[in-house]
Amino acid sequence: MPDLSVRIGGLTLANPVMPASGTFGPELGEVFDLDRLGALVTKSVTPEPRRGNPTPRVAETGQGLLNSIGIPGKGIEAWIAYDLPVWRRFAAPLVVSLSAPTASAFAEAARALTVEGVAAIEANISCPNLEADGRAFAAEPGPAAAAIAAMRGATRLPIWAKLSPNTGDAAAVARACEEAGADALVVANTILGLAIDLATLRPALGAGMGGYSGPGFKPIALRLVWQCAQAVRIPVIGCGGIATGQDAVEFLAAGATAVQVGTASFIQPAAMLQVIEGISAFCTARGFSRVSDLTGIALPSLQRIAAE
Amino acid sequence: MDGSAGPFPVTTHLGRVIASVPVGARYHRLLAEAPALSAAVEPGQFCHLLCPGAYLRRPMSVWRAGAQEPLGFLFRVAGPGTAALAGLREGDTLDAMGPLGRGFTLDPGWGRILVLARGVGLATLSLLARRAVSLDIGVTAILSARDPADMMAEAFCGAVPMDLRLVHDSDGSSDPAAVGMMIEAEFIRARPDAVFTCGSDRLLRLLQEIAARHGVLGEAAIEQRMGCALGLCFACVRRIATPDGPRDLRVCREGPVFDLQSVEAW
Ligand SMILES: Cc1cc2nc3c(=O)[nH]c(=O)nc-3n(C[C@H](O)[C@H](O)[C@H](O)COP(=O)(O)OP(=O)(O)OC[C@H]3O[C@@H](n4cnc5c(N)ncnc54)[C@H](O)[C@@H]3O)c2cc1C
Ligand SMILES: Cc1cc2nc3c(=O)[nH]c(=O)nc-3n(C[C@H](O)[C@H](O)[C@H](O)COP(=O)(O)O)c2cc1C
Ligand code: FES
Numbered sequence: 068m069p070d071l072s073v074r075i076g077g078l079t080l081a082n083p084v085m086p087a088s089g090t091f092g093p094e095l096g097e098v099f100d101l102d103r104l105g106a107l108v109t110k111s112v113t114p115e116p117r118r119g120n121p122t123p124r125v126a127e128t129g130q131g132l133l134n135s136i137g138i139p140g141k142g143i144e145a146w147i148a149y150d151l152p153v154w155r156r157f158a159a160p161l162v163v164s165l166s167a168p169t170a171s172a173f174a175e176a177a178r179a180l181t182v183e184g185v186a187a188i189e190a191n192i193s194c195p196n197l198e199a200d201g202r203a204f205a206a207e208p209g210p211a212a213a214a215i216a217a218m219r220g221a222t223r224l225p226i227w228a229k230l231s232p233n234t235g236d237a238a239a240v241a242r243a244c245e246e247a248g249a250d251a252l253v254v255a256n257t258i259l260g261l262a263i264d265l266a267t268l269r270p271a272l273g274a275g276m277g278g279y280s281g282p283g284f285k286p287i288a289l290r291l292v293w294q295c296a297q298a299v300r301i302p303v304i305g306c307g308g309i310a311t312g313q314d315a316v317e318f319l320a321a322g323a324t325a326v327q328v329g330t331a332s333f334i335q336p337a338a339m340l341q342v343i344e345g346i347s348a349f350c351t352a353r354g355f356s357r358v359s360d361l362t363g364i365a366l367p368s369l370q371r372i373a374a375e
Numbered sequence: 376m377d378g379s380a381g382p383f384p385v386t387t388h389l390g391r392v393i394a395s396v397p398v399g400a401r402y403h404r405l406l407a408e409a410p411a412l413s414a415a416v417e418p419g420q421f422c423h424l425l426c427p428g429a430y431l432r433r434p435m436s437v438w439r440a441g442a443q444e445p446l447g448f449l450f451r452v453a454g455p456g457t458a459a460l461a462g463l464r465e466g467d468t469l470d471a472m473g474p475l476g477r478g479f480t481l482d483p484g485w486g487r488i489l490v491l492a493r494g495v496g497l498a499t500l501s502l503l504a505r506r507a508v509s510l511d512i513g514v515t516a517i518l519s520a521r522d523p524a525d526m527m528a529e530a531f532c533g534a535v536p537m538d539l540r541l542v543h544d545s546d547g548s549s550d551p552a553a554v555g556m557m558i559e560a561e562f563i564r565a566r567p568d569a570v571f572t573c574g575s576d577r578l579l580r581l582l583q584e585i586a587a588r589h590g591v592l593g594e595a596a597i598e599q600r601m602g603c604a605l606g607l608c609f610a611c612v613r614r615i616a617t618p619d620g621p622r623d624l625r626v627c628r629e630g631p632v633f634d635l636q637s638v639e640a641w
Contacts, residue, residue, distance in 0.1 A: 094606035094628065097385045110609075118623065123600040125610040127431045127456075132602065136609050139623065281430065333603040334425070334432065335387065336472060 069350035070357040071343070073105070073325050075302045076225050076250030078160055078186055080105035080325060083358055084315065084343045087306050087329030088164035088189060088229070089136065093153050098336040102158045103343065105325060109154065111166040111191045114176050116142040121273030128262040128271070131281030131308075132330050135274035138166055138194070143176050151184060160186035162227065168197040170210070174217035181222040188224050190214060190249075193231035193256035205231035205256070208243035219248030227304065229253040230295065237291050238298035245299040253304045253327065255291045258284055281330040282308045289321050296322020296363055310338055312345015319346075319358070320365035385605070387425075388412040390469045393445055395461070398530055402495060403452055403461040404438070406445040407469040413446040418503035419478030419596055419632040423604040424448070425470035426459040432472065433457065434601045434627070436499035436573075438530075446471065449498035449530055475604050476631050479503045479594055485568035487513035489561055491554075491582055494520060496574015497531045499596045499631075503571060508535045512568075515561050517542065519549040519578065538565075551581050558585050569593060570635065583635055593635030599626040614639040 071082040085106040086095075092110065093101070101107060119139030126133045140146065154161050163185050167173040177188055192204035192214050204210045205228075215228050228244035230237060232255045241252055257278025262271040270276070288307020296303045302325070305318030310331035318326050331338040350358055390409030398404050412422070416437045423432040433456040439447025452461050463469060481488075481503065488507050490500045497518055504514045514537040520526040522545035532539065540557060542549040561567070562585070570593040572582050579595050586593045602610040606628035615624040616637040624630065 090603070090607055092605075092607045098383055098605070100383075119609065119612070122610075122612065124612075125431075125600055125602040125608070127429065130430050132431060134602065134608070134610065139609055139612070330602075333605075333608070334430070336385070336603075336605060337387075 069347055069355060071347060073359050075304065075325060078225060080160065082343050083319070083325035083346065084339050085162070085325065085327050086332065086339060087327040088191060090329040090332055095332065095336065099340055104159050104339060106160045106162050106186070107154065107157055108162045108189060108327065109150075109164050110140065111138050111164040111194070112143050112146045112176070112180070113138055113140055113166050114143050114172050116140065116145070123271065123273050126262045126271035126277070128260065128279070129283045131279050131283035132333070133260050133262050133272060133277040133279050134257070135272045135277035137274065143179055147179065147182065151182070155184045162187045162189050164189040164191050164229070166191040166194040168195070170198070170213040170217040173214045174221040177218040177224070177226070178221040181224055185224060187227055187250070188218065188222065189227040189229050189253060190218060191229050191256070193229060193233070203231050203233060205229075205240055206234045208236075208239045211240050212243035212247040215244050215247035215249050225250040227251040227253050229256055230291070231256045232258040232287055232291055238294045241295040241298045245301050249301060251302045251304060252295055252299065253306055254295050255288050255307055258287055280307065282310065284308045285314065289317055292318055292323050293321040293366070297366060309342060310334070312342050312347075312349055315342050315346050316349050316361060319361040320363070322363045322366055324359065324362050384415070385473065385475065387470055387472045390446060390471055392463050392465055392467045392469050395463050395465060397461070398449065398527055399525060401451055401525065402449065402527060403457070404447060404449045404530065405460060405463060405469065406439065406447045407471070409446045409469070409471060410443070412471060412473055413440045413444055414442040416440045416446070416474040417478035418481065418506050419499065420474045420476050421631060422448070422471040422473035423475060423601070424460060426456040427462070428459050429456045431456070431602070432604065433460070434604055436596070436631075437474070438498045438501050440502060449495065449501070449527070451495045472604065476627055477629065479571060479596070479632050480569070481507060481510065481512070482568070483510045483512075485512050487515065487565050487567045489515045489517070489558070489567040489570045491517045491558070491570065491572040491578055492519065492531070493574030493578050496572070496596070497527060499573040500571055501531050504532065504537060505535050508537065513565065514538065515565065515567065516540065517554065517557060519543070519554065519575070521545065551577055554578065555581055555585065558582070562589055562591075567591060571595070572635070573597075579638060580640070586635055594632050595635050595638050596631045597626060597633065597638060598631065601627055603627070
């Protein structure tokens with residue numbers, strides 16, 4: 068059996084596979100034992116209650132899914148009171164995804180989430196920044212760094228910055244988050260897209276545009292991981308279109324230390340177990356005694372040596 | 376519940392297709408051998424079906440199920456997903472995830488129920504009606520369709536005895552005012568202990584009003600576009616009245632069956 072454990076800035080995970088935010092919940096525990104996962108990642112929690120976007124909220128497009136869910140939720144106070152106790156029943160480390168409209172709201176919420184049972188905070192900085200005309204924090208290095216720095220001053224918990232593909236220079240945003248104190252990067256959130264319903268000749272989603280995920284998004288996410296892993300020294304967690312162990316190994320080779328699986332669970336609800344088993348089988352077949360030896364193995368060697 | 380399911384009641388079942396037959400011009404029925412799932416599923420619950428060639432699964436009410444019986448779906452061929460399902464042939468594999476959602480309430484002490492279905496909504500109510508008859512509960516079924524060629528009364532009840540009332544757009548008998556009078560007459564002739572509906576928002580409003588006036592319980596099965604069908608993604612919400620006020624509830628998890636009066640206008 069290969070050693071599947073990985074270290075993500077202070078946290079040790081039993082294996083490198085975890086769910087992607089917004090595609091996971093305790094409900095999946097009706098399908099398999101969630102403690103087999105490396106970590107648990109919640110839907111994004113927001114400071115205030117939110118209703119979310121009009122329906123339809125999802126549409127199939129090509130080999131992927133377009134969504135505009137709109138982060139509905141009960142707000143952080145009710146989340147801590149009602150949802151956190153449910154999550155505490157599981158043993159795997161709990162990563163709380165956090166979304167907020169301003170850097171100071173990120174900080175305040177991070178402080179509120181610094182409670183027993185939370186292992187790390189994933190900052191969903193792909194959400195609109197109210198102080199920048201609703202442009203995503205992660206679209207540019209400055210606002211991304213401001214959100215992470217504000218959180219850094221408010222919590223001792225590890226902070227994972229979840230980057231967006233909707234930016235001109237992902238590596239610069241990655242570096243800015245590292246400098247601002249992020250312990251890891253999650254790469255990446257969905258890429259903006261659109262689908263037209265030919266029956267109505269209107270956008271297929273109630274909100275118009277949406278975020279694209281699934282197999283069609285994989286090469287883009289993989290390229291972002293490759294770029295970000297070369298730009299920073301902190302661990303990168305790969306995310307985008309992963310459905311099998313082979314997909315995951317590609318992300319590890321491109322520089323990821325761990326992976327997140329999102330939309331694939333909608334197609335095969337036990338996809339994450341298949342990914343764990345697939346990685347393990349790959350390591351065995353190819354003689355890797357530790358999964359961590361795969362990280363960055365495909366990166367141009369100069370950069371890899373420099374990063375070590 | 377299927378005993379072998381243990382602590383993990385929901386899973387993907389690979390069933391063998393044993394019948395794949397067009398029904399009328401627009402519909403199709405599929406029967407598959409999936410014994411554990413067929414025994415576990417309750418009327419009103421649904422499965423999330425993998426459609427060859429399409430990326431996402433498609434939600435589909437269970438039309439036929441039971442211990443030692445094949446699992447059946449009856450659907451309108453609407454687009455690529457359902458067209459792919461209709462393309463399955465005997466011996467092919469059907470990948471069905473389930474059982475999912477909350478089904479209908481059926482009280483063995485009831486004497487009679489009334490069901491009101493529009494179009495392929497009868498697929499969702501068929502198992503309920505057949506289960507009711509097997510419990511010695513009388514069933515009055517009002518089925519509404521575009522025209523006689525589009526009516527699937529046989530697919531609804533098979534050989535099971537029920538009081539059927541068929542209404543059509545083609546002769547005006549499916550007009551809500553006419554259907555309203557028909558329901559009122561049924562309430563006088565044989566007052567039901569509960570009413571059930573699926574398939575039309577207009578008929579849902581109509582039944583809400585009549586059932587409320589007569590103080591009769593009811594449930595409605597509703598639809599919404601789905602992603603996961605497991606309660607994970609919140610794609611499938613509908614506005615539902617709850618004791619704590621209106622809430623966006625998940626059709627795949629808190630539904631697809633809701634209290635008749637709780638479903639708010641869409
Ligand atoms: C719980 C549940 C149970 C269902 N049971 C049945 C059933 O027993 N028989 C049946 O014929 N259909 C049923 N449906 C609807 C069925 O899921 C859709 O018709 C199917 O997903 C369409 O897929 P497609 O790829 O063929 O068409 P698409 O190209 O995806 O859509 C074709 C048309 O169907 C509409 N549609 C798509 N998905 C849905 C949906 N989830 N709900 C309502 N309309 C939709 C679209 O707006 C479009 O006009 C059910 C839906 C739900 C949510
Ligand atoms: C329905 C849905 C909801 C999502 N909600 C969130 C969210 O609340 N917060 C977040 O950071 N990412 C969210 N995402 C993005 C995913 O976490 C992930 O980054 C993306 O889907 C790419 O991975 P995948 O291709 O494996 O799904 C959501 C994705 C989907 C499909
Ligand atoms: S379809 Fe995902 S929550 Fe209902």
